[in-house]
Amino acid sequence: MTDRPTASSAGAPVRAIAYYLPQFHPIPENDAWWGRGFTEWTSVTRAKPLFEGHYQPHLPTELGFYDLRLPEVRAAQAELAREHGIHGFCYYYYSFGTKRLLERPLLDMLESGNPDFPFCICWANESWSRRWDGSEAQVLIAQDDSPERYRQFIHEVLPILKDRRYIQVGGAPMxxxxxxxxxxxAAxxxxxxxxxxxxxxxxxxxxxxxxxHDATFDPRRAGFDAAVEFPPSPWHGRKIDPRTLPGLDPDFTGTVFDYEDFVTHSLARSAPDYRxxxxVMMGWDNTARRGPASFLFHGATPRGYEAWLRGxxxxxxxxxPPDERVVFLNAWNEWAEGTHLEPDERHGRAWLEATQRALSRAEAWRGALEALRREGTIPPEVLRAHVEDLQHALERLERVESVSTASRGSFTEGVAPAFASKPLHLGGLTQLEFVQGRPPGGRIKLRDREPLKVSGWAVAPGLDLRGAPAxxxxxSPTGERIYSAPLGERTVRHDVAFQLRQLDPRSVCLAGFDVELATDALAPGExxxxxxxxxxxxxxxxxSEHRISVE
Known part of the structure; x- marks a missing residue:
């Protein structure tokens, strides 16, 4: 897999990238600082609730208390992320000049070539101290802030940036x-x-x-291309008086924020004059690291998160612009900070499923409706998008309720003669809305030669769809097997034409399709x-980002 934007639910490439913490395997330094065998799980399992209804500890389910040195763990993470529409991971990269820490999962992934999943890195260029247990005094390993160190850094990471899976913007590594x-x-x-x-x-x-550390930092001051919003910074919004929380731990000295109010403030953010x-974040609660001195957001729910992400x-x-349509998710696996997409005992896959819905046009009406229900200002451009989401849902409902018959056909092995000898361009957009009668996940399994039933839309910029067979x-991932089937009768999709109104109308005029295809000719595989x-x-x-698994 190479990094390439695909059609998003909004009709444009929107890539969701989740921050990825590599501190789930032991290293000698953590053994010395925190005790033999220390990993992030050590802190996570020790957390205790600080008031009635406080969700602690956060405990994993499907992936368990994993060790990131195991390739099968990294493969399972990537598959789970892909299945729910996440484009890639952003690995935290800890480098201090003379030493790197927690680098093994990243280096193993680079060396093995697996998982085949897009990624980028975020250099966490700060010192490590004992702040995780509430102490600010002792620095464990200092960051070298000399000009020479910062210049040397690029030579250290160039091999990483050249990996074929590395996420790019405009062809350049991000x-x-x-x-x-x-x-x-910095400039x-x-x-x-x-x-x-x-x-x-x-x-x-x-x-x-x-x-x-500065929620208004202008990247142009440093010669950078873009700023990345990083909630919970800037810690704005309403604070909750902890004394109003029932059963509060008498030793509590931390701060409690209102998650819903934070979401409302974030949704109302106006556009700065820089990129x-x-x-967005699922929540935030670093009780596992700071105990009764923790910072936490009360009232975080998958429903509120979904509205935030959709906004x-x-x-x-x-x-x-299309190639810079990127949203960062904080985080994939920040278990000790209470913000993780990975399934847990309380929510299961709810955070992942909320992510998938927010990124899918077929399910976007849920987040739009929730956003419109809440108080607070919504920027006009976001309000228009929410109204379009609801209109799209109504049009889909009308199509489902109308009497229609899917075009039927079957797959044949090989490339169809209609395009076998023509140069192939990868500039089209394909969006699946229903597969086997339901919104698709990342991987769709076909068993016992059941027919493939799929509906959605596809456009081809630069071509006139009225005279272009589809x-x-x-x-297959290696390209050794290819099967094709005529798409059959295509339909006008006014919603798609509106979303892609920047394109030539002829290339989007007959975008809709609904087919049922026999799969007898397909060999098992992905x-x-x-x-x-x-x-x-x-x-x-x-x-499409979705994959078909024939069993």
Missing amino acids: LLVYRVGRMPD AVAAYWREQAEAAGLPGLYLCAVQS LLRG AVAWTAAHN FLVLR YKLGVVHASDKAAVAGF
């Missing part, structure tokens, strides 16, 4: 820096990094300044699903 404010003469360092990247054969860098990549997606589609294509449109001179393909 590199995040957690604390740009620590960089001496000069950024210029040097770009120069060295180009000298190494890369087309440049897409540099992102994480707004971890901003939005961020961030709508904001992004309205303000950012084919549903299944392609396939990518796409649609190919063919004209007299060329063919345009668009592949």
